[in-house]
Amino acid sequence: MTDSPSRITLDEWDRRYEELSSSGLQEPDYGGCLRRHIGDGDTRLLRLRMDNSAASLRLWNFLLTEEDRLGKAREEGKTLVGTLKDLGTVPVMAYSMKNVVAFYPDGAWWIPCIMEHNAGLLEIADSLGIDDSFCPVRAMLGAFVSQAHFPIPDLLICSVGATCDDLSAIAQRLDAMGHAVHWWEIPHRRDPDPEEEAVRLPGTFRAPGSQVAFVQAELERVRRILEDHVGFALSEDDLAAGIQRANRVRTLLGRLREAVFTASPAPLPALETLIAEMLAIHFCSDQNECIAVLESLLAEVRQRVRAGVGPLADDATRVFWINPVADLRAMNMLEDAGGRVCGTEYLFSHALDLIPEEIAPMEALARSALADPMVGSPVDRAERICHDIERFGAEAVVVSSIPGASHCAMEGRIIGDVVRRRLALPVLEIEVPPIADSLEPTLRTRLEALVETVRSNRLR
Amino acid sequence: MICAGIDAGSRTIKVVLIDGEKLTVLGSGVVDQGIEQEALAERLLRDVLKTAGIGRDEVASIVATGYGRKLIHAADSQVTEITCQATGVSHCLPGTRTVIDIGGQDSKFLQLLPSGKVSDFAMNDRCAAGTGRFLEMVATQLGVHVSDLGEMAGRSRKPAQISSMCVVFAETEIVGLLAQGCTVEDIAAGIQASIAQRINAMGGLRTTPPFVFTGGVALVPTMDAALSSALGHPVTVAPDPQLTCALGAAIVAAKRIGVAKGADGA
DSSP states (O other): OOSSOOEEOHHHHHHHHHHHHHTTOOOOTTOOOTTHHHHTTOGGGGGOOEEOSHHHHHHHHHHHTHHHHHHHHHHTTOEEEEEETOSSSHHHHHTTSTTEEEEOGGGGGGHHHHTTTTTOHHHHHHHTTOOTTSOGGGHHHHHHHHOSSSOOOSEEEEEEESSOHHHHHHHHHHHHTTOOOEEEEEOOOOOOOTTSOEEEOSTTOEEEHHHHHHHHHHHHHHHHHHHHHHTSOOOHHHHHHHHHHHHHHHHHHHHHHHHHHHSSSOSSOHHHHHHHHHHHHHGGGOHHHHHHHHHHHHHHHHHHHHHTOOSSOTTOEEEEEESOOSSTHHHHHHHHTTEEEEEEEOSOGGGTSOOOSSSOHHHHHHHHHHTOGGGSOHHHHHHHHHHHHHHHTOSEEEEEEOTTOOSOTTHHHHHHHHHHHHHOOOEEEEEOOSOOGGGHHHHHHHHHHHHHHHHHHHHO | OEEEEEEEOSSEEEEEEEETTTTEEEEEEEEEOOSOHHHHHHHHHHHHHHHHTOOGGGEEEEEEESTTGGGOTTSSEEOOHHHHHHHHHHHHSTTOOEEEEEOSSOEEEEEEOTTSOEEEEEEEOSOSTTSHHHHHHHHHHHTSOHHHHHHHHHTOSSOOOOOOOSHHHHHHHHHHHHHTTOOHHHHHHHHHHHHHHHHHHHHTTOOOSSEEEESGGGGSTTHHHHHHHHHTSOEEEOSSTTTHHHHHHHHHHHHHTTSSSSOOOO
16 A cells, blocks of 8 residues: 555656655556656646556556557457447447457547647547537547547447437548448437336436337347457357456446545545546456456555545545546646545446346346436436435535537536535536636636535534 | 735725724725736735724734635635625625625626525636626727716616627627617616626526625626516625625634634635
8 A cells, every 4th residue: 555645746756656666566568657658648647636556557557558558459450349429338248259349439538638739639620620619529530530549440339319419420420531330329218107117227217128128129230240340249158258347347446436435534536536437438448457457446445444544634525526527637626625526427327337147138238328327317317416425425516517518508507406406515517628727717716615615514 | 903805806906904803894995906916915905004004014814815816925815705705795794695796707696504604606707798897898889988887777768688698799789789779778778687687597596585796796886776687586785895705805814813703614
């Protein structure tokens, strides 16, 4: 365990890395000093404060070397599957097949932040007619054009229907540019009518049996596309084993979240917790290593909890954070203001719920896909969020949004109203663009005011 | 003990001096904001102290608030304008449940508990719509001073419908309204109504009376009436509405050193 957990700058990480190395740090082949990523263009690291543990070093290095892994997979002749607008279903299927690697091209929306616009991806999207009225996920178009961030995948599979308008438009533009997209449809999840069969989904939602059957049929079609491409069938046993491995990741994340969100002081900063959670979607292109990274992080967290130490103050204001931020610095800002994250809902809660193992694998995946918080009503999502807020004992809520993202223009307001009505907690709505430097004073003011509000009422 | 609050806002800097025990105001001042924020604040504090006949070394505690608060190194601590505004308003008008603050470049909606503490808040600081800057732009375009807008709006017989709340597009819209023969009085009233509607929308469901109106825009006559109309409730303009935040900062300063009763609110 790290002796004195703290959040440190990249300069401090240089010294820390020397300390760790001289004390016999064992690293995987993608390991090394974080500063080397600056040379790759990841200049945002210069403005972040990161956890000082060896486990977090491994997490950051794993995240920032995904491009290398994808390039290696291409060299080794593996099939690369780009899964668009799919937060945790088709990747499970793909990783159940030998020599298939799935990744998340939409994840390019983080590149303008982590590379501070230096890659020019948004400018390329502009030139293709996808301007800043669209979600920053348009950076993906730039990445396909520049081919500087990931190899062009052998297959592109995208869900459509009850998904984001922007992503659908951007994926259609991609298709029109010659990158053939295989579409599968996800319907808007609804509550079963009284006369319909009701199916309980992972998490708290329900759906009619007919919707589960429809999604299962769509996923069967995706399975055949994958099988046709690789030239062999995906057996039920292999798929069941793939689901078990995905559930191993989800179980680790569940334990990590439970430990981080319930302990005081917080054993891990919000930034590293966010990155860890994101691994649930696509395993950062290496499922086994993803498990190893999370095991290492969980071990560190558990040791810190046992020792009663952490990088944040004991009395930090407990904040539930909704939606991921485009600029990672926002997570630092909350902690600088005296807050800590004690619960999250980053739009992919279904990718953290265990996929049922007691039913047929394809039906299990269909149920998991339908549990996506984005394919149902924002009120349903808000109800689940309220449940988690109570469970983790949050004192305030931040609803973050990304400029141009169009999943649901009113969702922040709807969730805020439900939380206020049900739980009477202060709710702060903020908008965080890929680089929020110019907004830093106003963002800090809002976050500090939220912390002051909670503390003032603690004293009441 | 003397305590001071410095509100370094986006358009003006305000200073309020209080007697920390009695919580009575001993002096105050306002100066336009500029590039040298800290020097301006320091000079204003010095001037206010001089006018009040108080020495600098008699000031026991200073709290800075407002967007420029971090730049005021003379302050012992910094507290956000949300907390300070609520503290100032609750001191002047106990029992206030909602504070609408419209400043030069932002607007805020604060919901208070019966105790006067903040329970929730919303801010608009990304867009000039619904701020004093919007009124300034309109006044410039209509060729009048911003302080005259309220009186002009009061003479309106048929307020114009302003559909755009974007400063740039509203400017275009005003040109069109003038070309159609719309009077400046009706345009002024239309602008006030559109700002009030914007503020009402920001508050959403958090609209518990009694309402108190603060900030520089509260000094514009008839703006309170436009807000009352949009909210469907009477709106009271706070005494010295431009100074309530600095007053709140001074009270927080007094609480922080233990001379005033109550928690420090931050």
